[in-house]
Amino acid sequence: MPEAGAGQSLPGYPGSLTARTIRDNFYLMKLLRLLANALLSGLFFSLLLTLLFIDLNINLKPSLFQMIGLMLPVCLFCGLPAVLLTIFVTYFIWFLSGKPKRLAWISPSFLSLSFASWLVPYLAVFRANQTYFSAFFDEEMTSLLRTQAIVLIALAVLGCLAFYAARRSGRRALFFVPYFLLLIAGLAFLFAARWQYPKPPALSRITRLEARKIDRKVFLLGLEGMSVDFIIPLVSEGKLPNFSWLMEGGAWGRLENFSPTEPWVLKNSLETGKFPAKHRQISPYLYRILNHGDTLEMVPRFMLFKQLTRIGALQIIPQKPAASTRGIWQILEQNGVSFLMRDTPAGLPAAAADPKAEKQFGDLFPELGTATGPLESTVRKAFFGDWTYEDMALDDRSKAQPQVFQLVLDGLSAVETFFYKYSFPVLFGNVDQASVARYGTVIEKYYQFYDQLLGKYLTGLKEDEILVVYSSHGIEPLPLWKRFMEWALGNPEVSAYHEFAPDGVIFFYGRSISRGRGLEAFRLVDIAPTLFYALGLPVGKDMDGIVRSPLFLREFTAENPIFSISSYDEVEVRPAR
Secondary structure (H helix, E strand, O other), X not given: OOOOOOOOEOOOOOXXXXXXXXXXXXXXXXXXXXXXXXXXXXXXXHHHHHHHHHHHOOOOOOOHHHHHHHHHHHHHHHHXXXXXXXXXXXXXXXXXXXXXXXXXXXXXXXXXXXXXHHXXXXXXXXXXXXXXXXXXXXXXXXXXHHHHHHHHHHHHHHHHHHHHHHHHHOOXXXXXXXXXXXXXXXXXXXXXXXXXXXXXXXXXXXXXXXXXXXXXXXXXXXXXXXXXXXXXXXXXXXXXXXXXXXXXXXXXXXEEOOOOOOHHHHHHHHHHOOOHHHHOOOOOEEEEXXXXXXXXXXXXXXXXXXXXXXXXXXXXXXXXXXXXXXXXXXXXXXXXXXXXXXXXXXXXXXXXXXXXXXXXXXXXXXXXXXXXXXHHHHHHHHHHHHXXXXXXXXXXXXXXXXXXXXXXXXXXXXXXHHHHHHHOHHHOOOOXXXXXHHHOOHHHHXXXXXXXXXXXXXXXXXXXXXXEEEEOOOOEEOOHHHHHHXXXXXXXXXXXXXXXXXXXXXXXXXXXXXXXXXXXXXXXXXXXXXXXXXXXXXXXXXXXXXXXXXXXXXXXXXXXXXXXXXXXXXXXXXXXX
């Protein structure tokens, strides 16, 4: 081609068409072609994420219109960044190679390699979510998800092979046509597998069974955030005398749970003796994206999707989902057993501090004084919330005199979230000594507060009553990457969490309980069947938990054999008249 200066016309071309114009048009067309292929890559990635959304929402009955409606916001918030990243990476590769590649408007070579590349991060997110929410999936669902993963890996490998073989042989149609046909078939199979999820069971009643009247008593005391790793050192130092009494005079051990450690999910598993895959109570909230009509019970983790609430793109709506299986409170009500449940301290309205509470707070936390900084306010809010709620619950209990009473306090969990680094500064490395001196014993003092409460209940325990003290989860320090994320999100003081299900702790104490017995592999779902047995009720065979009879005295187990029924969702147990 004849050469021309920057502003000269080329021979044989219109006078206004300069070399610069042609070069600019060439780069513009190349960018547009790259954009067209990147858009298809972003659409592919969005389609995969849409599948992940509906995979996690096990109670959702998906439809084609729901899928399309969900895919639109996913394309906006996940697909568009994928498009931009695809363009950036492509230009970077071209820069390293020293020469730009020519692209068709729809390039099979580019798309096969791009699709295979996007399958890699998707598989990582898919695997992380499948592991984190594993308690949501029963054996059938887990098998379907495993099949999805195998198909996705196969598609990624086939994409790379088709790209390589086409480049080596030059026979593009021979390799790309079968690959894209297999890709379409594979995607159709993935969505068809999701449609095979088992439906939530419907409550039914087919049999009535009479049982003897229940005359035993149980007191459930939930102190969320307690961990054996804290309790044992404090007990050995003589700082928790009442917990020491529980350990010596009762049965105790670590309490195994599962992720996600959301209070709502754990609460329902404790009450039903079933994992979420069976009780289906997976969220007390609904999520609506961009005010779109359809709502979801769950959104994926590990991709910052919940941060869309900061810009108003994700709306969180409280809900009370209908029960699909019966829990301990419904079963006790059927049997005419009186009970009182106080398990939502977070919903307690703010109230003026009681003078007694002020004095106890001052005695426990003299180093905090009357300071009103963010950290001090966190401790005060947790302490006075727990104190007030416990005082109200104790008054309600004295009036109602229930056979089964549950009280849950969660102040310790909130305090540990912010003060963990001051108790273990060596794990964080950048904690100043003045702060360690001021805040280093806050968690220890909060355990002592709970120990004082425990002493009050041990003193008032009846002879025919069993005391169960538990924490459904423990606490663990934030890993380095999580600290950075919290700092970037504006939460630099957060230093601990319970996201990955650290063990809690459980204690049993009473006349029928073995003394000084260690409990091994005790699970959260074992609590309900064990309590049913302690009360003299049959145990549902459909429960995931089992009766931990070794914690009881031999005399008790000899006189009280374990009775079972198929399910409390099928059999109605009532006291004999």
